[in-house]
Amino acid sequence: MGEVSIVIEKLREAKARQRALLWLKFKSNKAAFISLCILTFIFLLAILGPYMVPESPYDFNLSRALEPPSLNSIFGRDELGRNILSRVIVGSRFSIGVALLSVLLGGCIGVLLGLVSGYIGGKVDVVIQRFTDILLAFPTILLAIALISVLGVGIGNLIVSIGVSTVPIYIRLSRSLVFQIRSEDYITAAFALGKSGRYIMFRHVLPNILPAIIVQSTYYMGLSLLLASGLGFLGLGVQPPIPEWGAMIGSGRTYIYSSPHVIIFPGLFILISALCFNLTGDGLRDALDPRIKVMIRRAG
């Protein structure tokens, strides 16, 4: 027994060392490190935003409508005289929040289906793959639009629509990851020990494909953010007067002829956030164990 605990202790140490190495490698990638810092800042804005804005994002003052950026309101004011800085800060909660929740939703459903499809195989796999083919025939934004036009606009429905339209992407990804590790020795060993299929799937397969899925999810955060704000722009996402970034661009587009500042700042925040998600994803992928990198590349 003593020896077993020593081995476990050593494995644990190795794992901690690996984690420290990962962080060290990630930090040495400047672009990725700065991106992660900016993302942390934006997440903080999303959490604390409403408590630190200079004025309420909903208070309008028509006499100051469309005021250009000045010392008093550094991003200027919108068509109703609302402070754009306040709106962008409070808006981060909605834009980032919708992206995060829809990635979680789509990820949970998609990974579960992909896991079952890849591990159990056979008829289950065929059925799930047919279903995936059908969903993949729709461009993601088209599927999201079709869903939201049926469900009706609203934040909850928006999250469901975006989540569901990214499900096929997660199914494809996790299924091909499962295929890559299905015949590894530790899976065969677990099977030989008489562990149930469900046990192996969740205790052995899932933990081993999870790092790759998390890395890819960083990219999908950017994708979902663009999707959610795109729907907001079309008037199908978060509804005014809630200051979601895409919706702000949608309601400000009429005024670009005289006051382009109304749309510039929310757009910059979308661009910077999406860019940082992509760069953080790159950094994570490069810092990870090369084995996982190969897995991601093979999964396409």
Added chain:
Amino acid sequence: MSFTRYVALRIFQAIPTIIGVVVVMFILVRMLPGDPARLIAGPEASEEDVRRIREILGLNKPLYIQFVEYLLSLLRGDLGLSIKFGTPVVNEIMSRLPYTIILAVTAEAIAVATALPLGIISAMKPQSRIGYLSTIVSLLGSSIPIYWMGLVFIAIFAVELRLLPSSGAESPRHLVLPALTLSLLLMGNLTRITKVSVIEALESNYITTARAKGLSERIVILRHGLRNAMIPIVTIMGIQLGALLGGAILTETVFAWPGVGLLLVDSIFYRDYTLIQGIVVFIASMIVAINIIVDVVYVVIDPRVRGIIWGR
């Protein structure tokens, strides 16, 4: 396997997908709140009128019969009547389709004309200025909200510089800004794939052979490297079609470009469900069809794949 059999097989395999697309849309539209017959008749119509409309549309029949009838009418190329316009949905789509095709093809052309040189040069000289530029282009391609970029283009080129019109489709000049905007969506990915495939092609043995033969670097890259790198590039262009059509929805809305995407957005605001259903089924089927074409073209241009599929 003969060529015709391969094509027939691919078409046959696509049938369940298309039926699935139709089923998904059929179910979605039936889930809608409210009575479509009431919607068509308008709020002031009598119960009698609503009932008559329901009968004309076949909405009083059981759901599975409605589905079979819908499927049969699709086979005849009939997507039903638009609630808002009262005209066949097919006519509405067909009158808008040329605009979307022109926009998509121009955007693809701009993207290819920019991405190929960028990708090739940066594969040859990754540390050069163009190498860095191509990295930036590929990064921005997947991060830019294109509808916002479109509005910024309007603010610069239409409002500030007064060079180009901001909306509509009256002349070729109206095409410039929307096509440029939409091309940004494709450019990033295309640049990255071009760079990666050219690097991979340049590392392979036949390039070493070509160099050993004493061919000039120019010919080695253009004739041997690029030709082999074209295969993944063509494939990605097929895959991007979905993104292209999806992006067209946003781009057409920004520039009031009268294509299928704008029609879709309008039909959502009119709550014209037959039109929504028709457009979505149409676009999805088109993507399935074009994927088949891409697969077939792929087989034709790549002798290695041809060998695998046709035996020898």
